[in-house]
Amino acid sequence: MPHATTHMKPTTHPTALHLVMLLGVVSLFADMTYEGARSLIGPYLAALGAGATAVGVVAGMGEAIGYGLRIVxxxxTDRTHRYWTMTLAGYAVNLLAVPALALAGNWKTAAVLIMTERFGKAIRTPARDAILSHAAHGLGRGWAFGLHEAMDQIGAMIGPIIVAAVLAWKGRYEYGFAVLALPALLALAVLIIARISHPQPHNLEPTMHTLEARGLRSTFWFYLMAVACIALGFADFPLVAFHLKTKGIVADQWIPVIYAGAMGVEALSALVLGRLYDQKGVSVLVVTIGVSAWSAPFVFVSGPVLVILGIVLWGIGMGAQESIIRAVVADLVPWDQRATGYGIFNAGFGLAWFAGSAFMGLLYDRSLMALAAFSVAVQFASMPWLHFVQRRLPTTRVATDAKP
Structure with a gap:
């Protein structure tokens, strides 16, 4: 066990829970905003005159910006210690770009706003996750991240429904984007309340001084390798939806319903898996990946009944990604390097995700069996790395999870 000294700072569980809940409400309104917009972006760009290639390039560049710049x-954030400043600035850019789409007028302006929205998310995510990790310390990081993700997914389910209703009522995309100004402003208002209520979120976690920083860093990189394997083999839902439509497995109107159901499974599993992680550690992630990795065979090489089982497994896998996988990062990275750790982690995860999605798209046109085999094999390749992290993490958790 590494020698560690702890400088205890005053904290209470109600205070930490209050901050987690505030950040959860922010994410709920934020996801209503940009997930609602994402459901319209493709057809909106087409209506403004963009071709399929332009739509693909805009979407790809937006995601590259959204993940790649998180390292920076x-x-x-860690150099300046301006956690709230980065979070507030990022959310402002991220959210206000969405209703501005109503005023775009042409697809090139809309493309700039879409990439601006992703840029804002890149600014705020590492800082926000660092703040959340401090609040999660006294609550159980798995549970706190799971609770945050559950609230996040409620917004992700409501947003597309709102814009669909507005579109059916008004018949114009501009109205759909304009109405999203309301949840955007609500998210920013709640974020300001969180900033005023909890100006020093790092006080919720004891300051640790450990002599084994190198060991912690190496464990983090091994963990990133494991998570990259998971991301590389995890099928993106647009490919799943494409399969459901082109193969005639379900009628078009049922695909959004299936997606909403998957988001519900994700929210519930994030809560359950987060709590189990706090009790059992990384072994919960190992078991979960061992189960959810089989989603691709059920979705892509089976009939309608087993497809639903595959969607459920897909939702469980997503729930693990947004609760346990994020929580482990906080247990591996020292508190004063947390934003850097999340930035590197998110960038690596995103790069692997998009590389895997592109490759599975190529495999789809050649062999569904090969696609399913690739998905399972690559995710199972994460197991040795996870077992290594599991052996190392209990030592680090003694230091980082000591209760004040």
Whole structure:
């Protein structure tokens, strides 16, 4: 066990829970905003005259910006210690770009706003996750991240429904984007309340001084390798939806319902898996990946009944990604390097996700069996790395999870 000294700072569970809940409400309104917008972006760009290639390039560049720049924003956050400033600035850019789409007028302006929205998310995510990790310390990180993700997914389910209703009522995309100004402003208002209520979130976690920083860093990189394997083999829902439509497995109107159901499974599993992680550690992630990795065979090489089982497994896998996988990062990275750790982690995860999605798209046109085999094999390749982290993490958790 590494020698560690702890400088205890005053904290209470109600205070920490209050901050987690506030950040959860922010994410709920934020997801209503940009997930509602994402459900319209493709057809909106087409209506403004963009071709399929332009739509693909805009979407790809937006995601590349959204993940790649998190390394930079994480480093800046830890260097300046401006966690709330980065979070507030990022959310402002992220959210206000969405209703501005109503005024775009042409697809090129809309494309700039879409990439601006992703840029804002890149700015705020490492800082926000670092703040959340401090609040999660006294509550159980798995549970806190799971609760945050559950609230996040409630917003992700409500947003597309709102814009669909507005579109059916008004018949114009501009109204759909304009109505999203309301949840955007609500998210920013709640975020300001969180900033005023909890100006020093790092006080919720004891300051640790450990002599084994190198060991912690190496464990983090091994963990990133494991998570990259998971991301590389995890099928993106657009490919799943494409399969359901082109193969005639379900009628078009049922695909959004299936997606909403998957988001519900994700929210519930995030809560359950987060709590189990706090009790059992990384072994919960190992078991979960061993189960959810089989989603691709059920979705892509089976009949309608087993497809639903595959969607449920997909939702469980997503729930693990947004609760346990994020929580482990906080247990591996020292508190004063947390934003940098999340920035590097998110960038690596995103790069692997998009590389895997592109490759599985190519495999789809050649062999569904090969796609399913690739998905399962690559995710199972994460197991040795996870077992290594599991052996190392209990030592680090003694230091980082000591209760004040």
């Amino acid at each position: 924003s994480g480093l800046i």
